[in-house]
Amino acid sequence: MSSLMDRLAGKIEAHRPRTVRLIKEYGSVKCGEVTIAQAIGGMRSVRSLVTDISYLDPHEGIRFRGHTIPETLEALPKPAGKEYPYVEGHIFLLLTGDFPTEEETLELVEEFKVRRAVPQYVIDVMRAMPRDTHPMTMFATAVLIMQRESEFKAAYEKGISKMEMWKPMYEDAMNLWARMPVIAAYIYRMKYKADTIIEPHPTLDMGGNFAYMMGVAEPYDDLMRLYFILHSDHESGNASAHTGHLVASTLSDAYYAYSAALDALAGPLHGLANQEVLRWIQGVMDKMGGEVPTDDEMKKFVWDTLNSGQVIPGFGHAVLRKTDPRYMEQRNFCIKNLPNDPIFEYVNSLFNVVPDILREQGKAKNPWPNVDAQSGVCQWYYGVTDYDFYTVLFGVGRGLGVLANLVWDRALGYPLERPKSLTTAMLEDVAGIKE
Numbered sequence: 001m002s003s004l005m006d007r008l009a010g011k012i013e014a015h016r017p018r019t020v021r022l023i024k025e026y027g028s029v030k031c032g033e034v035t036i037a038q039a040i041g042g043m044r045s046v047r048s049l050v051t052d053i054s055y056l057d058p059h060e061g062i063r064f065r066g067h068t069i070p071e072t073l074e075a076l077p078k079p080a081g082k083e084y085p086y087v088e089g090h091i092f093l094l095l096t097g098d099f100p101t102e103e104e105t106l107e108l109v110e111e112f113k114v115r116r117a118v119p120q121y122v123i124d125v126m127r128a129m130p131r132d133t134h135p136m137t138m139f140a141t142a143v144l145i146m147q148r149e150s151e152f153k154a155a156y157e158k159g160i161s162k163m164e165m166w167k168p169m170y171e172d173a174m175n176l177w178a179r180m181p182v183i184a185a186y187i188y189r190m191k192y193k194a195d196t197i198i199e200p201h202p203t204l205d206m207g208g209n210f211a212y213m214m215g216v217a218e219p220y221d222d223l224m225r226l227y228f229i230l231h232s233d234h235e236s237g238n239a240s241a242h243t244g245h246l247v248a249s250t251l252s253d254a255y256y257a258y259s260a261a262l263d264a265l266a267g268p269l270h271g272l273a274n275q276e277v278l279r280w281i282q283g284v285m286d287k288m289g290g291e292v293p294t295d296d297e298m299k300k301f302v303w304d305t306l307n308s309g310q311v312i313p314g315f316g317h318a319v320l321r322k323t324d325p326r327y328m329e330q331r332n333f334c335i336k337n338l339p340n341d342p343i344f345e346y347v348n349s350l351f352n353v354v355p356d357i358l359r360e361q362g363k364a365k366n367p368w369p370n371v372d373a374q375s376g377v378c379q380w381y382y383g384v385t386d387y388d389f390y391t392v393l394f395g396v397g398r399g400l401g402v403l404a405n406l407v408w409d410r411a412l413g414y415p416l417e418r419p420k421s422l423t424t425a426m427l428e429d430v431a432g433i434k435e
């Protein structure tokens with residue numbers, strides 16, 4: 001058993017009695033109520049999911065296992081000479097709640113190298129798809145087609161006790177973590193770089209190898225360490241994490257669940273917003289002949305979009321009520337590494353004008369930028385300008401959290417998810433509407 005699995009087994013044993021006690025002794029205690037607006041309005045703020053992997057405070061932002069983004073970045077081990085931590089160490093943190101030592105992190109780096117070979121039939125299926133297929137479709141398909149590899153499925157078919165189910169789920173998660181960056185980079189090189197595939201590097205860590213396989217020079221490796229960590233988890237209620245949890249609650253395996261999570265991420269109100277931000281900026285750039293607009297000119301573009309009934313991508317959030325700290329962390333990266341980049345100037349101009357406009361319009365509950373407003377500019381700067389690929393990057397990052405949650409879902413025996421529906425007439429009845 002690896003150090004990580006051993007540590008996780010101990011954590012699971014220690015945690016289980018807490019969940020059992022809460023259900024058995026306190027199961028009837030209320031932890032929230034549901035209003036009609038919430039039932040119709042996408043269950044905003046309904047307290048009905050449990051996860052210990054991250055928590056999203058509306059005013060503070062995300063904490064991974066209780067730690068803010070700066071605390072997490074500070075405490076995780078980093079490769080020599082690099083500014084951002086090993087992604088592998090972050091996986092250890094998400095799974096166990098402990099910061100790994102350098103040795104534990106390197107053990108994981110080595111383990112992923114052993115697990116990362118992508119079966120040839122997965123490559124064949126991706127290659128058989130029309131080249132103009134959206135890369136998220138390719139990515140989700142590649143994950144789904146690998147489902148025959150599932151150790152969870154094999155163990156279930158043989159017969160496995162509920163207490164043991166987390167172990168094959170862990171194996172599936174580990175194999176997916178190892179392979180997702182490799183698949184993503186393969187899609188990129190196949191689709192956008194004239195099919196010039198770069199094989200994995202024998203010695204590099206996950207972030208380093210991803211940059212290598214993408215064919216992008218330093219410090220893109222560090223950017224991607226930061227990127228994958230920032231996008232990893234945002235508690236359980238966001239559409240991708242929730243989809244993964246829901247699908248796995250049927251005892252579907254990690255391949256089905258993660259592939260479905262990617263499908264949810266592919267919507268423009270969720271992960272596709274990072275592509276939409278760059279598309280929106282490019283549209284403005286075309287109209288401006290490449291010039292950076294003044295703030296007044298930018299205001300007009302923003303109002304034009306709103307007046308045509310569209311949202312401003314990269315702004316607003318279902319939970320957050322302040323500027324997303326994931327936005328700020330990427331902004332810090334841009335200030336340091338690409339301060340004079342014209343697209344960064346666009347992003348800054350949007351930061352200056354959009355919140356006031358959204359407040360004036362009076363609809364969005366949160367006028368501030370979210371993670372997606374800033375992530376594309378970094379990619380563009382390092383030459384990854386095919387912005388329909390950006391959501392795949394988000395998908396690799398989000399997989400870290402989704403899969404860590406699935407392991408714990410099985411460890412704690414979370415049941416089939418099955419909320420109750422009402423009819424509109426029933427709601428009218430609840431509301432006391434007579435006619």
Ligand code: HAX
Nearest residue numbers: 269270271273311312313314315316317318363364365370
């Ligand atoms: N531009 C224009 N209008 C916006 C807006 C924006 N950026 N954000 C919210 N609104 C509007 C909503 O469309 C809604 O309008 P209607 O009443 O006409 O339906 C109203 O304000 C109230 O919405 P809300 O309660 O503030 O926000 P929601 O919880 O419904 O939605 C969204 C949250 C993130 C989907 C929303 O803010 C949005 O569409 N933003 C733009 C797309 C985006 O950036 N998505 C990425 C979010 C981060 C993420 O999950 N990344 O994966």
